[in-house]
Amino acid sequence: MEQKVAVPSSGLFTGRDPQSLERSLIHVDDLLQADFHSWRIATYFQRVYSTTHQRGIGFKAFFRAIDEEGALHPTATIFGRIADPEDAIRMDRMRLLLQIKTFMQARIDDRWLLTNIHPRMMLGTKDPDVEYLARLLEYTGFPPHQLVIALREHAGNFETVLTRTMDQLKELGCLVLFDDFRAESAHLDRLWRLSPDIVKLDHSLIDNALHSGRAKRMLANLVSLIHASGCLVLMDMIETEEEAFLAIHLEADFVQGRYFGKLEPRATRLSAVDWDGAFRNLAIRGERQVFQEVHHHNREMSQYTSEFMECAWAVADDIPLEEAAVKLLDLPRVERVYVLDHRGLQVSPNVVPAKRAAHADPRFKPLRDSYGATWTRRSSYHDAIHNPGVAQISPPYRSSITLNICCTLSMAVRRREHAYVVCCDVEWREEEIV
Numbered sequence: 001m002e003q004k005v006a007v008p009s010s011g012l013f014t015g016r017d018p019q020s021l022e023r024s025l026i027h028v029d030d031l032l033q034a035d036f037h038s039w040r041i042a043t044y045f046q047r048v049y050s051t052t053h054q055r056g057i058g059f060k061a062f063f064r065a066i067d068e069e070g071a072l073h074p075t076a077t078i079f080g081r082i083a084d085p086e087d088a089i090r091m092d093r094m095r096l097l098l099q100i101k102t103f104m105q106a107r108i109d110d111r112w113l114l115t116n117i118h119p120r121m122m123l124g125t126k127d128p129d130v131e132y133l134a135r136l137l138e139y140t141g142f143p144p145h146q147l148v149i150a151l152r153e154h155a156g157n158f159e160t161v162l163t164r165t166m167d168q169l170k171e172l173g174c175l176v177l178f179d180d181f182r183a184e185s186a187h188l189d190r191l192w193r194l195s196p197d198i199v200k201l202d203h204s205l206i207d208n209a210l211h212s213g214r215a216k217r218m219l220a221n222l223v224s225l226i227h228a229s230g231c232l233v234l235m236d237m238i239e240t241e242e243e244a245f246l247a248i249h250l251e252a253d254f255v256q257g258r259y260f261g262k263l264e265p266r267a268t269r270l271s272a273v274d275w276d277g278a279f280r281n282l283a284i285r286g287e288r289q290v291f292q293e294v295h296h297h298n299r300e301m302s303q304y305t306s307e308f309m310e311c312a313w314a315v316a317d318d319i320p321l322e323e324a325a326v327k328l329l330d331l332p333r334v335e336r337v338y339v340l341d342h343r344g345l346q347v348s349p350n351v352v353p354a355k356r357a358a359h360a361d362p363r364f365k366p367l368r369d370s371y372g373a374t375w376t377r378r379s380s381y382h383d384a385i386h387n388p389g390v391a392q393i394s395p396p397y398r399s400s401i402t403l404n405i406c407c408t409l410s411m412a413v414r415r416r417e418h419a420y421v422v423c424c425d426v427e428w429r430e431e432e433i434v
Contacts, residue, residue, distance in 0.1 A: 012036070012087045013094055016132075018139040021094050025101075031265055032102050034094055039065040041078065041094070043102045044263040048114060048234070048256045051248045054279040058112030058148065059267045060236070060256055061099040072263075092117075093132055100142050106267040109146070113267075114177065116150035117165070130168040137172070144173035148198065152179040159190065166194055177234065181226075192229040198254070199226050200234040206243055209250070220250050227251075245282055301393045301407060304331055304426055308409045309391050312422040315339060316413035321348050325424075329353045333427040335402055342385065342419040344376030350401070367401050375423075380408035384421045388412040396428040404428075 013024045013034070026033045026040070033042040045059040065073040075095075082088045096115065103113045117133070137144050149169050151162060166176050178196040182204070191199065205222070208215040226233050235247040238257030247255050307328045314324035325337040329351065339348040349371045375381050383392040394408040402425075409424040 012082075013090045016090055016093055018093075018097055018132075018136050021090070021097050022101075024094070025098070030105070032098055032105075033066075034098065036065060036078065036091075037081065039067055039073070039078075041065050041098070042265065043095075043099045044072075044265055045103070045267045046256060046258075046263050047261045048112070048254050049260055049279075050254055051252060051279075056111065056269075057254065058114055059103065060114040061103065062263060063095045063099070064263075093136075096133065096136055097140075100136065100140050100147075103267050104140060104142055106269070108267060108269060109143075111146070111267075111269075112148045112175070113142075113146055114148040114150065116152075116179065130165060130172065133169075133174075134172055145175075148175040148177050150177040150179040150200065151196075159194075163194060166196065178231070188225060188229075191226070191231070195229070196231055198234050199231045200236060201252075203235075203237040206235055206238075206246060209246060210242060216246075216250075223250050223252065241282070248282055301409065301426065304328070304334070304409060304424065305391050305393075307331060308422075308424050309411065311337065311424070312391075312411040312413050315420065315422050316415050318415055321351050325351050328424060335399070335404065335406060335425040335427055337422070337424045338370070340375055340381060340421040340423060342421075344374050344378075344381045344385075344421075346370055346373045346375065347420070364402060367403075370401055378408070380410040380423060381421055384410040384412040384423075385419065388414070388419070399425060401425070402427075 014020045024034050026035065028040070031042065033040045035041075042064055044062045044064050046062065047056045048058040048060055049055065050057045063075045063078065065078050067073065079088060079091065082091055099113065099115050117130075133149075136142075137147070151165060151169075169176050175197040177198040177200055178191065178194065179200050180202045181191070181199045182202045201219075201222070205215075205219050209219045210216075223233050232253040233251075234254040234256065235243075235250075235252040236256040238244050238247055238255050238259045240259060243257070244255060244259045311324045311328045315321060321337065321339060328334060328337060330353075334353060336350040336352045338346055338350050341347045349369070378394070380392060380394040383394070384390075389412065391409060391411045394410070396405050396407050398404075399406045405428045406425045407428050409426065410421055412419055412421050414420070
């Protein structure tokens with residue numbers, strides 16, 4: 001049954017305050033909606049999950065128009081039909097009212113509601129609409145600590161407005177989400193100055209990472225940088241198992257998208273049975289992939305291990321490195337062999353294959369001579385020095401000598417009563433990087 005609480009006499013809605021806007025609401029099958037031209041406008045929700053807790057921790061609220069055929073139209077289409085800035089303000093305030101009151105109908109007090117302040121409201125008026133939000137929270141009785149407000153960075157010099165808005169929202173008691181963060185356009189220094197609670201990454205970063213090993217490594221480092229700044233990371237628009245697995249593999253804190261659930265007109269609590277299956281499958285896949293990666297990594301490097309150990313034992317027997325490494329240098333993809341002392345200092349010149357293109361490139365000539373360099377920060381040194389006589393294999397990393405991706409074989413040996421670490425860099429295939 002449909003029941004109109006009130007019908008606006010003229011204009012879009014009556015007034016701009018919560019009380020006036022609520023009089024324009026319509027109850028349709030216990031759902032709150034409002035009229036807009038020939039459409040109904042309503043709120044829809046999509047669950048947000050914690051990858052660590054493996055359960056829903058909140059709901060992202062969406063604003064949709066429902067046409068006469070029942071099709072849904074997005075927020076941009078709704079605001080695209082509004083020419084008058086005053087009407088846009090009323091519509092955005094109606095959106096917030098609808099989202100909060102609809103969410104409150106679910107009586108969920110331990111989950112977040114994620115929404116936003118429309119960019120036109122934040123940057124097109126003298127003051128952002130935080131004051132209205134404060135009045136709305138007081139009017140509805142909705143606790144601000146359950147509200148996560150998304151703010152988006154815009155082109156131009158709006159940092160003062162953005163900073164002031166974030167401060168006001170935090171003073172109000174809300175959490176703040178930095179929306180659609182792009183590594184190429186947003187400034188990391190601005191991120192730590194603004195200090196949002198959550199950063200939502202632009203979906204293009206995930207899409208690129210699915211198709212490029214380099215983009216995947218860059219995204220992993222970006223997530224680490226965001227975590228280092230004190231923020232949590234949300235990846236949204238997750239639609240496939242590949243995207244879901246990647247988001248979890250890269251240690252995103254929160255995920256959201258059609259893979260985890262479609263838009264729903266109501267916010268409802270799920271039981272453990274409802275959400276556990278998808279995460280269990282992803283966890284099993286993750287364990288399987290880690291095993292495969294380790295197995296593949298060890299298999300790839302095993303063809304070098306035997307010859308490398310022969311080289312290391314020859315060095316321990318005081319045979320010159322150039323002679324000890326002859327057979328090792330004949331193997332494909334070997335880039336260089338060198339020796340460190342017990343402090344991690346390189347005490348031998350690099351011994352390299354005669355025809356390795358990486359060492360013939362004149363652009364890398366300043367990096368070619370690493371005699372006297374310190375490699376104490378490298379895991380290859382630490383792992384070897386703590387496990388003498390046992391060959392170690394490092395994870396793939398970017399070499400500062402050739403700028404290739406490589407792995408390092410290393411082994412600590414004793415020569416003339418002193419400890420040394422023999423090392424061999426092997427080029428790693430880019431497509432194998434995870």
